[in-house]
Amino acid sequence: MSPADSDTIWVRHNRIDLAIHHLTNGSDPTHRPLLLLHGLGERTPDEVPPSVRWPGPVYGLDFTGHGQSTIPVGGGYTSEILVGDVDASLEQLGEVTILGRGLGAYIGLLIAAARPQQVMGVVMSDGPGLVGGGIHPGSPSVPFPAPWASNTPDPFALLELARDVRPPDYAQTYVRFVLESSKLDRALMVCAVARPEWLAAVAAEPGVGQGTVDEALQFYAEL
Amino acid sequence: MVPDLTSEFLAQPDGVRRPDRRRVVDSAGVKISVAEWGDEQAPAMLLAHGGFDFAETLNRFAPMLADGGYRVVSWDQRGHGESAWAHLYSWEADIRDAASVLATLPDEPLPFIGHSKGGSMVMHLANVAPHRVSALVNLDGLPSGNNMPDVSELERTRMQRDEMDRWLAHRRTLSDKQRRPGTVQELAERRGRMNPRLTTEWLQYLVQVGARQEADGWRWKLDPTMRMGGFGPWRPEWSMLRLPGLGVPMLGVMGLEIEVMGWGSRPSDVEPYLPPGAQFEGLEGVGHFVHIEQPRLVADLILEFLS
Numbered sequence: 001m002s003p004a005d006s007d008t009i010w011v012r013h014n015r016i017d018l019a020i021h022h023l024t025n026g027s028d029p030t031h032r033p034l035l036l037l038h039g040l041g042e043r044t045p046d047e048v049p050p051s052v053r054w055p056g057p058v059y060g061l062d063f064t065g066h067g068q069s070t071i072p073v074g075g076g077y078t079s080e081i082l083v084g085d086v087d088a089s090l091e092q093l094g095e096v097t098i099l100g101r102g103l104g105a106y107i108g109l110l111i112a113a114a115r116p117q118q119v120m121g122v123v124m125s126d127g128p129g130l131v132g133g134g135i136h137p138g139s140p141s142v143p144f145p146a147p148w149a150s151n152t153p154d155p156f157a158l159l160e161l162a163r164d165v166r167p168p169d170y171a172q173t174y175v176r177f178v179l180e181s182s183k184l185d186r187a188l189m190v191c192a193v194a195r196p197e198w199l200a201a202v203a204a205e206p207g208v209g210q211g212t213v214d215e216a217l218q219f220y221a222e223l
Numbered sequence: 224m225v226p227d228l229t230s231e232f233l234a235q236p237d238g239v240r241r242p243d244r245r246r247v248v249d250s251a252g253v254k255i256s257v258a259e260w261g262d263e264q265a266p267a268m269l270l271a272h273g274g275f276d277f278a279e280t281l282n283r284f285a286p287m288l289a290d291g292g293y294r295v296v297s298w299d300q301r302g303h304g305e306s307a308w309a310h311l312y313s314w315e316a317d318i319r320d321a322a323s324v325l326a327t328l329p330d331e332p333l334p335f336i337g338h339s340k341g342g343s344m345v346m347h348l349a350n351v352a353p354h355r356v357s358a359l360v361n362l363d364g365l366p367s368g369n370n371m372p373d374v375s376e377l378e379r380t381r382m383q384r385d386e387m388d389r390w391l392a393h394r395r396t397l398s399d400k401q402r403r404p405g406t407v408q409e410l411a412e413r414r415g416r417m418n419p420r421l422t423t424e425w426l427q428y429l430v431q432v433g434a435r436q437e438a439d440g441w442r443w444k445l446d447p448t449m450r451m452g453g454f455g456p457w458r459p460e461w462s463m464l465r466l467p468g469l470g471v472p473m474l475g476v477m478g479l480e481i482e483v484m485g486w487g488s489r490p491s492d493v494e495p496y497l498p499p500g501a502q503f504e505g506l507e508g509v510g511h512f513v514h515i516e517q518p519r520l521v522a523d524l525i526l527e528f529l530s
Contacts, residue, residue, distance in 0.1 A: 014397040014448055015310050064311070074253035074301070075319065076311030080455050084394040091395065114387050137461055140350045142322040143315065144251065156251070160315055170456045177384055 008068065009059075013088040019068035020089050023048050023058045031056025032120060034217070035089065035096040037104025040129025040161050041153045043067030052099065053214060055221050059096075061089050063107075065154030075145075075156030079107060079132075079164050086111040090118050097220040099213070102127025103161060105192060106171075109202065112188065113174040116181035121220035124190050124199065125213050131196040133163035168201035175205045184223065189216035236428050238518075240286040241279065245305070248298070250323035253316075256305035257298045257324055261289030268334040268529075269325060269348075270297040271341030273364070273484075275417075275445060277304030279432040284514040287522035288336075298324045300341075302446035304433060312449065314347075314457070321348050325355060332357035332471075334529055338514055339364045339486070343462055350465045359473045360525055363485065363511050365466075366459035367492035387454050402447045404440030407431060417484050420510040466496040473501040474528040476521060478509040485511035502528060 009020040021044040023036075034054040038044055044060025044067055052058070062069040063082050086107060090096065097120050100108035105124035112119040143163065145155035178187050190203040191213045202208055209216070242258035249255070258278035270285060272278055278297040285295045299306035301320055309316070321344055335356050337345035342364020349356040405413070411426035418426065434441040466473075475497065481487060490505050497503060504524060506513055514521045 012398045014394065070310070072310030074251045074309055074311075074316060076301075076309060076313040076316035078313050078455065080390075080453070081311060081313075084391060087391045087394065113384075114391055140318075140347055140465070142319050142351050144319065160313070163315070165456050167456050167458075177387075 009092060011088045011092050013064070013085050016064045016070040016072065016085070018064070018070075018085055018088060019044070019062040020092065021060045021062070021068075023060055026054060026056040026058060028055045029057060031221070032223075033057040033059055033093055033096050035086075035093065035098050036060035037086065037098060037100040037108055038063065038066065039102030039104055039127030041066070041158050042101065042128060043153070051213065052217065053221075054097075054217055059089075059093060061086060063103075063157075065152070065157035067152065071151050071154045072156070075154075075160055077157050077160040077164075079103075079110065079161065079166075082107045082161075083110045083114060087115065090115055094118065095120055097121045097123070097217075099123045099125065099217065100127075101125050103129030103132075105130060106132065106166065106198070109171065109174050109178070109188065112182070113177035116178055116187070117183070119182075119187070120223060121184060121186070121216075122188050123213055123216040123220070124188065124192055124202070126192040126194050129161060130192060130194055130199065132161075132166040132198065134165060135167050135197050137165055138163075166196070166198040168197050171198040172201050172205060175202050175208060179205070179207045186219065189219065191216050236283060236422075236424055238286070239282040239428065241282055241432065242285075242297075243289075248320075248323050248327055250301070250320040253301050253309050253320065254307040255298050255301065255320050255324060257296060257327070258285075258305075259297070260285045260295040261293055263294055265289075265292055265294040266333065267294045267296050267328045268336060269321075269328070269345065270295050271321065271335075271337035271345050272297060272300065272303070273337075273339030273341050274300075275303070275449070275451070276338070276341075277433050277444070279304065280429060280515065282428075282432065284518040284522060287518055288525065291522065291526040296324065296328060302449050304444055308446040308448075312446075317344060318347055318351065321345070322351065325352065334358040334360065336360040336362070336525065337364055338362040339484070339511065346462060346466065346469075349469060349471070353470060356471055358471050358529060359469060360528065361473070361475045362513050362521065363476065363478050363488075365475055365477065365488050365493040365496075366462050366486060367488035386452055390450070390453050393450050397448045400447045402442040402445070404437065404442050407434075407441055410434055410441050410443065418512065420480070420482055421512060421515060425515065463493070463496045467498050469498040469501075472528070473498055474525065475501060475503045476513050476524060477503070477505045478511050478513045478516070479505050479507050480510040482510045
């Protein structure tokens with residue numbers, strides 16, 4: 001079952017209609033919202049997972065080609081395009097804290113660098129798509145996905161975003177952008193147990209926090 | 224069927240010939256328009272245009288290759304020329320589209336030729352499908368650590384904060400975006416700012432084959448949501464490190480005049496990466512569009528190289 005349509009906000013990113021699901025107002029509807037960014041091939045959950053404790057509203061974005069958002073024709077995914085998805089969401093939601101799973105954790109890092117005044121903390125957790133395509137391209141090939149029974153998630157998204165290259169120094173540059181511009185002392189929290197090279201490099205940067213997802217959420221909730 | 228607009232042209236440079244054939248290739252749902260010159264039974268060669276160009280920018284150069292005895296097969300990259308505007312653009316999608324065109328050609332090795340971004344694309348394609356390439360010709364499309372303005376917006380090595388801001392600001396303005404209309408002269412003048420070495424006659428000709436006349440004026444067919452610049456993890460050495468292992472003859476042609484759309488690579492940047500036996504020609508007094516400024520010279524270099 002999908003989140004109810006009445007709880008869905010639609011935003012436009014170029015030719016893509018993005019679904020932002022409003023999962024709850026929490027105990028304090030005036031609190032800064034938490035924005036969930038799902039992992040590769042996932043979608044916004046129907047309800048806030050029990051492990052996610054947040055006092056205010058919780059929203060979840062379905063990335064391009066996932067969940068209820070538009071399925072593009074002919075692929076062409078990059079992580080940077082998904083950063084544009086989140087930016088379109090921020091235009092609607094304003095200031096948020098982000099909880100990203102896998103791919104969503106990586107996108108959370110990038111958007112925090114791009115919009116440090118609006119992203120009040122990113123919690124980077126385990127999930128599909130955390131590794132990406134390694135630190136440099138492999139032997140070149142032309143990916144044509146196998147046809148799938150369902151068209152969401154888009155098979156091109158699964159294929160292309162799994163190959164997305166993530167050099168550690170590229171990720172570190174984003175960390176430095178965040179640390180230079182954020183209002184927070186601890187704008188990034190690495191909570192993933194798995195640490196692919198890009199994430200290990202992020203975690204090793206001075207000023208990046210570490211802990212459990214629950215600890216990180218409580219830290220940002222109290223700001 | 225290509226309409227014959229010749230009589231209506233304000234400008235008709237010597238030697239231009241519109242494609243002899245057009246056909247459409249479906250690349251995972253994206254309609255890619257293929258343009259061909261020359262005898263359909265002649266040996267095929269694959270010819271890739273640069274970013275923000277289109278197949279009919281080859282209307283003077285491609286016929287010279289075709290008259291040399293080839294079936295010249297080019298295509299409009301997604302979002303360019305007659306091909307469909309796509310939801311998304313990426314390097315990988317462009318390569319897949321190129322492979323889709325290649326898959327429609329006879330199953331034997333053939334020369335790959337490309338200009339600028341197209342040169343880098345065919346270099347990549349030669350690595351993807353070594354069994355399909357017989358020779359590689361790169362026209363001012365060998366990357367270095369310098370600027371590459373026509374490469375897809377997310378494939379740049381420079382990752383500056385302000386560039387990221389500009390890119391996101393651009394993304395926020397895209398809904399229902401249209402290109403600005405104008406007269407043939409106005410569109411030619413705008414393009415001339417990025418192509419200052421090309422003649423007014425040529426630029427006006429390009430408008431008439433690369434733009435569409437609508438009620439309020441001419442608009443380039445190029446997808447208005449495409450933009451130069453951007454940010455991403457790509458770095459030029461990833462491409463160049465594939466070059467030394469190339470197993471077929473290679474010809475590199477580089478315009479030595481630095482200009483706005485050029486990549487700024489110098490012979491010394493690329494020479495260490497050339498495969499054994501590669502032929503490399505630096506053209507003095509010629510800019511980035513080597514095949515448009517000097518079509519006869521470059522076509523003859525290629526035909527001689529292939530012979």
